[in-house]
Amino acid sequence: MCGSVVLFWLCASAVLVRDGLCAPPPPKEAWNYVEVRDGAHMFWWLYHADAGFRELPLVMWLQGGPGGSGSGFGNFEEIGPLDRDLQPRSTSWVKAASVLFVDNPVGTGFSFVDRADGFATDVSMVASDMLVLLQNFFTERPEFQSIPFYIFSESYGGKMAAAISLELTKAVAQGSVKCSFAGVALGDSWISPLDSVMTWGPYLYTTSLLDDSGLADVSGAAEAVKQAVEQQSFLKATELWSVAETVVEQNTNGVNFYNILTQESEDKRRFSAAKDFISLQALRHVSPLQRPSLSQLMNGPIRKKLGIIPQNVTWGGQAEDVFSNMAGDFMKPVVDVVDQLLSAGVNVTVYNGQLDLIVDTLGQEQWVKRLKWDGLPGFSKLRWTPLDDPASQGATGAFYKTYKNFSFYWILKAGHMIPSDQGAMALKMLKMVTQQD
Structure with missing residues (x-):
């Protein structure tokens, strides 16, 4: 067995073998x-x-x-x-x-x-x-x-x-x-969500990702979020947060919210096709955590390895529902x-x-x-x-x-x-x- 290459550890007791060597x-x-x-x-x-x-x-x-x-x-x-x-x-x-x-x-x-x-x-x-x-x-x-x-x-x-x-x-x-x-x-x-939103503009401006007009646009969108939070209208604040992110994307040509040195690689057509702001935010912030390659792994070899996942349960299948039910608390x-x-x-x-x-x-x-x-x-x-x-x-x-x-x-x-x-x-x-x- 030590002369073969094993890529999966689907059996918990199996010995991992790679490049002809027995590993622990x-x-x-x-x-x-x-x-x-x-x-x-x-x-x-x-x-x-x-x-x-x-x-x-x-x-x-x-x-x-x-x-x-x-x-x-x-x-x-x-x-x-x-x-x-x-x-x-x-x-x-x-x-x-x-x-x-x-x-x-x-x-x-x-x-x-x-x-x-x-x-x-x-x-x-x-x-x-x-x-x-x-x-x-x-x-x-x-x-x-x-x-x-x-x-x-x-x-x-x-x-x-x-x-x-x-x-x-x-x-x-x-x-x-x-x-x-x-x-x-x-x-x-x-x-503190509001502190994050209110500093997006200054942070992007000082890293040369916004010009003066862009800074004004982002700051204006952030101010609308602030007003909703101050009024304790938290579901409205979540919706306006979504709007603020769109304003950032438009003014930075799609900066990646997770790393400013890269651009958002997600298909923008999926974003524009979102049926509401909850769906849009789930696409922005949940979908990157379950890309197709990871979903295939989790719903294929890993599901088989675990052996306890109910037949009607798909890994990540209820993720958007999780997000939408928390929207008022977000x-x-x-x-x-x-x-x-x-x-x-x-x-x-x-x-x-x-x-x-x-x-x-x-x-x-x-x-x-x-x-x-x-x-x-x-x-x-x-x-x-x-x-x-x-x-x-x-x-x-x-x-x-x-x-x-x-x-x-x-x-x-x-x-x-x-x-x-x-x-x-x-x-x-x-x-x-x-x-x-």
Whole structure:
């Protein structure tokens, strides 16, 4: 067998063979469903750390969207042991932690609902569902109860992670969830949507992607979003946010919201054919997380490997419904939740990509400066510290500041999906946040 080439690890006990050499077996894995509410089924997938799970932390990864799948995009495009072509990933996070991917909210990825009224409609409902899953997970796997548990997130996943972390902190204190919660990391996170939108214009202008007229157009569209938010008209604000994105696209000739150095590669005809602003936003921000090649992988070999996916469930099939049901909650900020986490002594990390537009670093810095946390003055006085780029000797890969239980990482040369753009730097940050480096 060692003389052949095996491209898939479809059997969990198979030995991976490539280029005539026997490689170690894949990481120990487990996966299952939890019914978090009647008719609402959430899927999770666990990889044990390469070096042994008892010596390393457990990290739960939450994708954005809402409607993006951690078991798919986060796993095979960002931090899992294998990439989309099922080749080993040199910067996989299983080198430094056990990783738990959860398709959250229900309806995302392989998660599904039985009825149309089963989708979550706000982050409070998302947090409640996740607490049921975590209670089940740690009860069924008591070996992880004493292991440091971190929540890492990306994009809208960060908004959900903040709410989940606050409820988890309460549940641990009450004893209803038995785990060693050690902190939350908010990556390019939708914590204060308005701060992101209001800084799009200045950020694009200073990077020569808008002229004076374009800046005026984008700033005007952003101001309309601001007025809707101030009036607490959050569904209207989501619609106007969609309009603002269209104004950005028109004035930049299609800049990519996930990395300003590239142009949007999606077929614009699909965007123009969208039936409403919800459909348009799902196309913009959920479709890139489930491109055809990834969908084929998840609905083909991976579905076969897992062996528990119901016949009527398609990976990503309910993603637009997930997004549309959260539309009224989409533009609501959760800065106050971050403040509560910091006041409760929870370790909070913010990390952001230099080239991200949808959640630009300028916007992240704006809401951080408004925190009511009593450590903010001390944090603000600190100078940042440069970090070497592990993938480029002599180059700076990031800057960071840490004060008490709050850290901020500025990741250079990365867009919205930091582990995809700067995998080595993301892995180094993971080790630092989890106190391994």
